[in-house]
Amino acid sequence: MNKIKVSAVSYTNSKPFVYGIMHSGILNQIELSLDIPSDCAIKLIENKVDIGLVPVAALLHVPDYHIVSNYCIGAVGAVDSVFVFSNKPISEIKTLQLDAQSRTSNNLAKVLLKNFWKINPEFVDHDQADAFVLIGDRTFGKKEQFLYHYDLAEEWFNFTELPFAFAVWASNKPIPEAFKLAFNTALKLGLDHREDVLKTLNKVENFDLDDYLMNKIDFNLDENKLKAISKFHQLIREL
Numbered sequence: 001m002n003k004i005k006v007s008a009v010s011y012t013n014s015k016p017f018v019y020g021i022m023h024s025g026i027l028n029q030i031e032l033s034l035d036i037p038s039d040c041a042i043k044l045i046e047n048k049v050d051i052g053l054v055p056v057a058a059l060l061h062v063p064d065y066h067i068v069s070n071y072c073i074g075a076v077g078a079v080d081s082v083f084v085f086s087n088k089p090i091s092e093i094k095t096l097q098l099d100a101q102s103r104t105s106n107n108l109a110k111v112l113l114k115n116f117w118k119i120n121p122e123f124v125d126h127d128q129a130d131a132f133v134l135i136g137d138r139t140f141g142k143k144e145q146f147l148y149h150y151d152l153a154e155e156w157f158n159f160t161e162l163p164f165a166f167a168v169w170a171s172n173k174p175i176p177e178a179f180k181l182a183f184n185t186a187l188k189l190g191l192d193h194r195e196d197v198l199k200t201l202n203k204v205e206n207f208d209l210d211d212y213l214m215n216k217i218d219f220n221l222d223e224n225k226l227k228a229i230s231k232f233h234q235l236i237r238e239l
């Protein structure tokens with residue numbers, strides 16, 4: 001049988017999933033790659049992989065997508081790794097630089113700027129902007145370096161009273177039920193072993209990795225996160 005090609009996110013938030021895949025029998029049915037989120041998106045859209053831990057904003061560009069797991073990269077309130085950083089308060093921001101590694105958070109910033117903060121900054125492609133979006137491990141320990149930091153999952157919660165899902169496991173074609181079952185069992189194994197995953201990680205200054213993987217990232221793709229995804233998609237379409 002041909003192996004199922006899977007692209008997972010290369011950030012710390014996905015380490016429990018990768019641990020689960022590496023420590024279960026499913027590994028020999030999979031060709032696994034670890035990619036930055038924007039590459040996960042491109043690979044799924046261009047059919048270079050069958051399944052991706054894909055930024056939810058990119059699902060709008062996958063014609064026939066199927067969510068293949070009840071797990072995700074989400075948060076209920078603050079996530080602690082997706083920010084707009086600035087030395088000005090949000091109301092004074094005139095220019096904003098997006099994060100080239102992101103698909104979801106860039107769109108989330110645009111949605112919140114328009115609908116929640118109700119400002120209309122220019123999106124620029126240089127690092128002299130008043131503010132910038134940054135996601136993933138590159139944000140760890142950086143909060144104190146700026147006068148203002150806006151956690152976008154927390155701001156989404158303030159705006160909608162909903163949790164948020166940044167990335168979901170989705171395929172671009174139907175996937176056999178038996179594989180899906182084994183895949184989800186592997187993901188669960190990883191989540192159940194987060195303490196072991198944490199033991200393998202190097203300490204990060206000014207950042208609580210334990211709190212991040214045990215509390216801040218919410219891995220369950222429940223009803224309210226699905227509701228959030230559909231609201232988010234609608235707001236992206238209206239941008």
Ligand SMILES: C=C(O[C@@H]1C=C(C(=O)O)C=C[C@H]1O)C(=O)O
Pocket residue numbers: 009011013037038054055056073079081082101102103104105106135136137166167
């Ligand atoms: C919470 C995060 O979620 C992520 C954010 C993504 C995005 O903005 O496109 C995609 C995948 C996730 O890794 C993070 O990376 O910090």
